[in-house]
Amino acid sequence: MQNSIKYRKFILPLIIGIIICALTPIKPESLSPQAWYMFAIFVTTIVACITQPMPIGAVSILGFTAMVLTGVTDIKTAVAGFGNNSIWLIVIAFFISRGFVKTGLGRRIALQFVKLFGKRTLGLAYSLVGVDLILAPATPSNTARAGGIMFPIIKSLSESFDSDPKQGTERKMGAFLIFTEFQGNLITAAMFLTAMAGNPLAQNLAESTAHINISWMNWFLAAIVPGLVSLIVVPYIIYKIYPPSIKKTPNAKHWANDELAKMGKISAAEKFMIVIFIISLAFWVLGSLIHIDATLTAFIALSLLLLTGVLEWKDILNETGAWNTLVWFSVLVLMADRLNKLGFIPWLSKLIAESLGHFNWPIVLIILLVFYFYSHYLFASATAHVSAMYAALLGVAVAAGAPPLYSALMLGFFGNLLASTTHYSSGPAPILYSAGYITQKRWWTMNFILGIVYFIIWIGLGSVWMKLIGIL
Incomplete structure (x- = not known):
């Protein structure tokens, strides 16, 4: 062996x-x-x-x-x-996302978007990012979204337009769509508490180490404006600095129609999936008003998926990514919690805060975010990075006088945006990069440029927006 x-x-x-x-x-x-x-x-x-x-x-x-x-x-x-409720939220949401893949609903939604908005390559890119946005709230594995749903569609679509790195025609369309999906995926991951595995971890660390309560709704409200602006601006910037040679895609609609015809009429399982998805979203959004915990909502959704036959118990057992996440996530959260309770994180936060004591809190927070972002060159997992640094950096920000909830959310957002660094930065990165459409030099260069764009949008516009809604 x-x-x-x-x-x-x-x-x-x-x-x-x-x-x-x-x-x-x-x-x-x-x-x-x-x-x-x-x-x-x-x-x-x-x-x-x-x-x-x-x-x-x-x-x-x-x-x-x-x-x-x-x-x-x-x-x-x-x-x-291993009984942490935030971690079980992630695990169950993995099962929910399996429903999108198994029923084919995720693929059907993507093909419908291509059919409606795919007359031009830029519109095609926006439509694919739109699909990622729709799936994100109930898909905590951004790797599953990018690799399991979006990548196969982008690859098939690109090859239908003769855009293939094996033939040296990657710039026709595929390179642009691949890189735009990568950026769109990490933006949508930052927009929802349940869109990436590291987000509930940040929520848990904020609660356990700094007694800051982050709800699904206040995460979403704080992220909606910088997130939507990013989804509009970033694909256009990529279109300008890395344009596809094919600008118009009149055949995309025909291709999508053919693929939809092969899928046939919407199945009963897909209809059940739609209803359960809507119920989940409603409960997550209204949870604080109707007193239903986000993790309980996930259990309700999973129960409905099992009762309707959308998922079978063997699907749950075979979802190895979920069980893997339960194990390592639980251990890393436990370690962070012990570091806090044994006094290490408070000591470290105080030490760093004292060294930055001559700066006011906005400068301190910006320094921390810049450090958090660019230190990701040393990591191959956004979630591991959140585990390693989130609690300590949040402690420093709060000790420096930064508003607690604002700091917790901003660090939470950048726990996703920092994936805009390398071709090994997060789960989706190696999947999309290894397709061969984009060179490493190009990947790193464009990521560096877009990293600056994220700082401007999320710290600049994001702070103004959070001031307007009362978080800052």
């Missing part, structure tokens, strides 16, 4: 962990040995999530075991970490 463990990639995490443990005698006096060991285990685990000697779930289990063995937490507290 082939061994998939890359033992050499354990070397760097272990060296870093051993060095941190060896520094225990000279640790800050205000920190307990337990807090310092927890820090060592956390850093080792995060670095291993980056080097990936094993899948992230396996790495997290090793970290979990180390926590209990070293006594930084007891086994009862550790196991209880």
